[in-house]
Amino acid sequence: xxxxxxxxxxxxxxxxxxxxxxxxxxxxxxxxxxxxxxxxxxxxxxxxxxxxxxxxxxxxxxxxxxxxxxxxxxxxxxxxxxxxxxxxxxxxxxxxxxxxxxxxxxxxxxxxxxxxxxxxxxxxxxxxxxxxxxxxxxxxxxxxxxxxxxxxxxxxxxxxxxxxxxxxxxxxxxxxxxxxxxxxxxxxxxxxxxxxxxxxxxxxxxxxxxxxxxxxxxxxxxxxxxxxxxxxxxxxxxxxxxxxxxxxxxxxxxxxxxxxxxxxxxxxxxxxxxxxxxxxxxxxxxxxxxxxxxxxxxxxxxxxxxxxxxxxxxxxxxxxxxxxxxxxxxxxxxxxxxxxxxxxxxxxxxxxxxxxxxxxxxxxxxxxxxxxxxxxxxxxxxxxxxxxxxxxxxxxxxxxxxxxxxxxxxxxxxxxxxxxxxxxxxxxxxxxxxxxxxxxxxxxxxxxxxxxxxxxxxxxxxxxxxxxxxxxxxxxxxxxxxxxxxxxxxxxxxxxxxxxxxxxxxxxxxxxxxxxxxxxxxxxxxxxxxxxxxxxxxxxxxxxxxxxxxxxxxxxxxxxxxxxxxx
Amino acid sequence: xxxxxxxxxxxxxxxxxxxxxxxxxxxxxxxxxxxxxxxxxxxxxxxxxxxxxxxxxxxxxxxxxxxxxxxxxxxxxxxxxxxxxxxxxxxxxxxxxxxxxxxxxxxxxxxxxxxxxxxxxxxxxxxxxxxxxxxxxxxxxxxxxxxxxxxxxxxxxxxxxxxxxxxxxxxxxxxxxxxxxxxxxxxxxxxxxxxxxxxxxxxxxxxxxxxxxxxxxxxxxxxxxxxxxxxxxxxxxxxxxxxxxx
Numbered sequence: 001x002x003x004x005x006x007x008x009x010x011x012x013x014x015x016x017x018x019x020x021x022x023x024x025x026x027x028x029x030x031x032x033x034x035x036x037x038x039x040x041x042x043x044x045x046x047x048x049x050x051x052x053x054x055x056x057x058x059x060x061x062x063x064x065x066x067x068x069x070x071x072x073x074x075x076x077x078x079x080x081x082x083x084x085x086x087x088x089x090x091x092x093x094x095x096x097x098x099x100x101x102x103x104x105x106x107x108x109x110x111x112x113x114x115x116x117x118x119x120x121x122x123x124x125x126x127x128x129x130x131x132x133x134x135x136x137x138x139x140x141x142x143x144x145x146x147x148x149x150x151x152x153x154x155x156x157x158x159x160x161x162x163x164x165x166x167x168x169x170x171x172x173x174x175x176x177x178x179x180x181x182x183x184x185x186x187x188x189x190x191x192x193x194x195x196x197x198x199x200x201x202x203x204x205x206x207x208x209x210x211x212x213x214x215x216x217x218x219x220x221x222x223x224x225x226x227x228x229x230x231x232x233x234x235x236x237x238x239x240x241x242x243x244x245x246x247x248x249x250x251x252x253x254x255x256x257x258x259x260x261x262x263x264x265x266x267x268x269x270x271x272x273x274x275x276x277x278x279x280x281x282x283x284x285x286x287x288x289x290x291x292x293x294x295x296x297x298x299x300x301x302x303x304x305x306x307x308x309x310x311x312x313x314x315x316x317x318x319x320x321x322x323x324x325x326x327x328x329x330x331x332x333x334x335x336x337x338x339x340x341x342x343x344x345x346x347x348x349x350x351x352x353x354x355x356x357x358x359x360x361x362x363x364x365x366x367x368x369x370x371x372x373x374x375x376x377x378x379x380x381x382x383x384x385x386x387x388x389x390x391x392x393x394x395x396x397x398x399x400x401x402x403x404x405x406x407x408x409x410x411x412x413x414x415x416x417x418x419x420x421x422x423x424x425x426x427x428x429x430x431x432x433x434x435x436x437x438x439x440x441x442x443x444x445x446x447x448x449x450x451x452x453x454x455x456x457x458x459x460x461x462x463x464x465x466x467x468x469x470x471x472x473x474x475x476x477x478x479x480x481x482x483x484x485x486x487x488x489x490x491x492x493x494x495x496x497x498x499x500x501x502x503x504x505x506x507x508x509x510x511x512x513x514x515x516x517x518x519x520x521x522x523x524x525x526x527x528x529x530x531x532x533x534x535x536x537x538x539x540x541x542x543x544x545x546x547x548x549x550x551x552x553x554x555x556x557x558x559x560x561x562x563x564x565x566x567x
Numbered sequence: 568x569x570x571x572x573x574x575x576x577x578x579x580x581x582x583x584x585x586x587x588x589x590x591x592x593x594x595x596x597x598x599x600x601x602x603x604x605x606x607x608x609x610x611x612x613x614x615x616x617x618x619x620x621x622x623x624x625x626x627x628x629x630x631x632x633x634x635x636x637x638x639x640x641x642x643x644x645x646x647x648x649x650x651x652x653x654x655x656x657x658x659x660x661x662x663x664x665x666x667x668x669x670x671x672x673x674x675x676x677x678x679x680x681x682x683x684x685x686x687x688x689x690x691x692x693x694x695x696x697x698x699x700x701x702x703x704x705x706x707x708x709x710x711x712x713x714x715x716x717x718x719x720x721x722x723x724x725x726x727x728x729x730x731x732x733x734x735x736x737x738x739x740x741x742x743x744x745x746x747x748x749x750x751x752x753x754x755x756x757x758x759x760x761x762x763x764x765x766x767x768x769x770x771x772x773x774x775x776x777x778x779x780x781x782x783x784x785x786x787x788x789x790x791x792x793x794x795x796x797x798x799x800x801x802x803x804x805x806x807x808x809x810x811x812x813x
Contacts, residue, residue, distance in 0.1 A: 413660040416629050417622040425617050431693040435700040445707040
């Protein structure tokens with residue numbers, strides 16, 4: 001099934017392709033002769049789309065595309081055809097093919113037939129022509145990189161107006177435009193008067209380029225094509241009046257003409273015996289070198305400039321390799337190209353090198369030689385600069401801060417570590433643990449005052465409780481170990497009362513003590529305590545027998561035990 | 568249970584560190600016998616186990632240096648400097664290694680920046696943390712002393728330690744942020760190609776990098792790293808072309 005479909009498709013396309021015709025009026029033409037190229041499509045009523053770009057290498061379009069329709073009625077049957085045509089001109093002589101062009105009809109693609117044109121080279125007869133384009137080539141046998149200047153000049157004897165110009169394109173050449181009329185207003189004084197073979201012409205430079213061949217070989221320069229509008233006398237109109245200029249316009253007609261420049265060939269030969277450090281300079285050059293400053297501090301950046309001045313392929317010269325002193329760090333800088341405004345051919349190229357000195361001392365950047373092919377002498381030549389002295393001074397900062405400078409003098413690395421090492425892992429780091437402990441301690445110290453007061457109170461409370469509990473036993477201990485009972489019995493009562501928090505201080509006399517404990521102990525007991533205190537104060541300094549003192553001791557012990565039972 | 572776990576961890580940790588000691592000694596032995604390839608294998612195997620020390624990086628760098636592998640030597644020394652910033656031997660060998668690397672891109676020295684950078688680079692993040700915590704301790708002690716004694720001498724000490732504590736804390740923060748935002752790497756392969764996007768395509772080639780250069784790592788994918796160099800170039804390189812300093 002697929003096969004059948006494919007076959008039908010091919011068959012239908014071949015049928016349609018037979019309905020596409022290409023034709024020209026004559027296949028034998030002159031180089032400057034324009035002609036019509038027409039594509040005719042039968043039995044179709046839609047506008048075709050044609051891609052003519054494949055033929056533009058060899059032909060130039062002067063006019064077009066022009067569309068046309070043709071209707072025919074044969075035996076009552078209507079047939080329609082469409083045509084599309086261009087006025088074109090050949091760019092070079094010889095057998096030139098109009099290639100198969102792609103025609104798109106209703107979204108489908110078809111190809112036209114190929115046509116071969118015989119283009120003859122017409123000898124320019126300046127005597128016979130009233131206008132022509134002249135091409136001048138400065139040198140047609142050159143070396144690679146050697147400059148060739150190509151100038152196009154327009155000569156005319158009659159009033160004319162340039163409608164359009166197709167400037168040639170140059171493959172295999174580096175092109176520098178020296179004169180381009182695009183965007184410029186041509187002033188009347190720009191025209192020159194010149195006499196050729198007894199005829200007076202007006203001439204003007206149309207276009208000028210400097211070509212620099214990039215490879216060896218034989219290269220044809222494409223022609224320049226100009227479309228000119230002229231006013232010429234119409235021989236068909238007879239003058240109604242004598243030589244009256246006012247009526248002269250009636251006898252003139254406007255005519256479009258095509259001018260094609262002559263074709264030139266340039267032979268490019270290769271450069272032989274190239275020097276090793278050749279970087280592509282061809283022309284005539286001189287060289288200069290300079291530095292931004294010849295006294296700089298160690299570590300301070302400076303710029304070295306190498307300037308090549310002269311006439312030649314400035315844009316095609318590579319950066320020369322320079323051997324700077326070892327103690328400099330070198331970085332390639334900018335490349336600046338300056339063209340001479342007056343002739344646009346000569347100029348200068350400046351290469352910048354950024355240098356950073358790394359050691360103090362006196363240095364010399366030796367003379368720099370740039371080899372070039374001298375187009376005037378047709379031989380190799382050498383542009384040589386003068387050496388430059390540099391004084392690199394000590395940098396106070398580097399002297400004090402750069403550890404590198406201390407190491408530079410050393411020639412070899414230090415030996416490996418042979419002793420045992422302390423192994424670490426990503427998670428093990430003692431310093432963080434220690435730091436954490438220190439921070440915790442610091443926080444504790446910060447907060448310590450907040451805890452001290454309640455702690456003191458607590459300790460005090462606890463000691464009071466302990467004293468309270470041991471009040472009786474302490475008083476009894478004092479009494480049992482006493483040598484002077486009349487002194488120690490009141491003392492024991494005071495201590496007991498103090499420990500039991502009945503009084504604030506032990507420094508009270510007997511009356512004050514009774515007054516303080518009154519109401520805190522039973523009245524009966526208060527009377528006994530009062531009697532003990534009185535008795536003791538009464539006999540304190542008297543010589544009383546041991547029997548009486550024992551009585552007072554027993555009495556004190558008894559009353560303290562009694563009070564302790566309820567306080 | 569915890570006791571058993573602790574003992575287990577301790578014994579395995581000790582066993583690993585003992586084997587690292589053996590490997591380290593083996594590496595040193597190979598180095599002494601000029602068997603630098605074997606020395607590198609021994610040293611690298613310690614790193615693969617997760618153990619490191621400044622001495623290990625130093626010895627590894629020396630072994631690479633002897634084999635003229637200056638890119639890896641630089642990586643080792645730079646790692647050593649990160650772990651022990653004030654180690655003069657590592658610094659000495661690093662400077663010599665840098666001199667051996669052609670086409671190195673280094674930022675020109677700047678007086679003020681250099682002073683700050685040198686200060687920050689001379690200490691690790693841990694050093695700053697330790698210093699700050701120590702100053703905090705002294706600060707808290709001097710504050711307590713002041714509360715007790717109310718003497719002007721204590722006030723002076725109190726302000727002095729407070730300032731040093733804040734200085735240390737600021738340095739730790741700066742160092743931390745610097746380490747977080749500045750991860751570097753050393754280009755290992757000669758003529759490493761820089762691409763404008765993480766794809767192998769001739770149309771997006773930017774320029775070449777040479778081995779031994781230090782570059783900043785901006786972001787990473789599985790197989791690619793976005794880097795920026797000291798001369799301002801930025802682009803993507805393949806993961807195998809670089810060894811990161813972290």
